[in-house]
Structures are given as structure tokens and as C-alpha cells.
Amino acid sequence: MEFQRPRMSNPVHFLAFGFGSGLAPIAPGTFGTLAALPIWWLCAQLPLWGYLLATVLIIAVGPYLCGKTSHDMNVHDHPGIVWDEIAGLMITMIAVPVSPWTALAGFVLFRVFDIIKPWPISWLDRHVEGGLGIMVDDLLAGVYAALVLQLMLWQWPGLTA
Template identity: 85%
Template sequence: MELKRPKMSNPVHFLAFGFGSGLAPIAPGTFGTVAAMPIWWLCAQLPLWGYLAVTAAVIAVGPYLCGKTSDDMHVHDHPGIVWDEIAGLLITMIAVPITLWGALAGFVAFRVFDIIKPWPIGWLDRRVAGGLGIMVDDLLAGVYAAVVVQLLIWQLPTLFT
């Protein structure tokens, strides 16, 4: 089955598809996470409250962006919808030092949890519908990944400075 293409001139589709990164022919979720890295880097320059405010805003608009795009395309959770990866990575990267090791640890941890979907991530992914359903697994993967990255920072502080 050939998937429908979004209307990239539609700002909702453009954002839901991660500024076009979700159009990648393979691994769109990974490309969406790659697109989230510069967003993380820019937001990480803010004070923590600013970072958290941006992250909260990304999460708040996510169900609408993902749900509307999914409805417009008549496909539930189109693989190219990657706004959820952006939100999940921002959760993962809360208070992570802006270093190469911080970026790599967060990227890898988030992708691992997003792909393997340990309980209850996979369970929620199968049971929650609509825009929230598209978002929820990545939000929780971001929380799991954040815990792992913070434990790494705590255990190996010199690696992350």
C-alpha cells in the first residue's frame, strides 16, 4: 500500500512531518529525531524554565498537529509524522549538558526506547487513538530515555563535561 503524501504547503503538515524530515524514504522516525537535535541545541541555550516552557508547548500542540495531519491523510499514525519524535527527544534531553556525549547519549537512548517500546509504551501505543495516541508512546519513551541519560550523567560526570 502506497502511503499518501502530506501537503507540505500546509503549516500543520509541515510541522507534523518535522519540517520535511519525516519524508525520508527509510527510517523517518530517526530522521525526525535528527531534525530535533538542532531544536534541542537551540533550546538548551535557554535557562531551564525556558527549555521546559518550549518543551511543554511542543507537547501541547502535538496531539493537534499529529491528529489533524493523520485525519487529513486518512492514515492513522503515518510513519512520516515525526512531531512526536521531536517532543520525545526534548523530554529526553532535559538538563543534558550540551556536549557531543550528551547529544549521542540522548539520541541513542531515545531511539532505543522508541523502537523497542517496553511496557507500557507499546501497550499505550496500541490502545490510545488519535493525536494523543500518536504522541503518547514517544513522550513515554522520552521519559524512559531521560532517566537513562541522567543516570549516565550521574555515574560518568566527566564524560559529559
């Protein structure tokens, strides 16, 4: 079988490709994370329970969206599938005050952990299959980035200004 192109008219593909951001010819994961910033900003206006609910829903639908799109395209973990980046950034930004500095810090931290994949992220990336496998490394990168970001906010509260 040969590689199939995503169909942006298919809502599953459209979402998995981060509203089209994953179609970027270079660094689709970075563009997918950029597409996540407005989602974070909107959800950050909610009370914490609402933000957490939105994050859980994004994570819950992720394995289906990523797995179905990957299957339809006949490829495992196509770089343009960036719903996992959206979920990872949402985890990174849990309980983070909205400011340009926190947005930049969360964005950079998440991308660093997603790219370098420290243990056990790299192990999970290689050993977990399907839609969950596409998601799991970004979810854990989001946890790592969230821990570092919360430490930074505790150490330098001026980041929220």
C-alpha cells in the same frame, strides 16, 4: 477512502512531518529525531524554565498537529509524522548539558526506547487513539530515555565534556 500525501505547503503537515524530515524514504523516525537535535541545542541555551516551557509547548501542540495531519492523510500514525519524536527527544534532554556525547547518548537512548517500546509504552501505543495516541508512546520513551541518561550523567560525569 485512500491514503493522501502530506502537503508540505500546509504548515500543520510541515510541522507534523518534522520540517520535512519525516519524508525520508527509510527510518523517518530517526530522521525526525535528527531534526530535533538543533531544536534541543537552541532551547538548551535558555534557562531551565525556558527549556521546560518550550518543551511543554511542543508537547501541547503535538496532539493537534499529529491528529490533524493523520486525519487529512486518511491514515493512523503515518511513519512520516515525526513531531512526536521531536517532543520525545526534548523530554529526553531535559537538564542535560550540551556536548557531542550527551547529544549522541540522548539520541541513541530515545531511539532505542522508541523502537523497542517496553511496557507500558507498547500497550499505550496500541490502545490510545488519535493525535494523543500518536504522541504518547514517544513521550513515555522520552521519559525512559531521560531517566537512563540522567543516571549515566550521574555515574559518568565526563560525558558532559
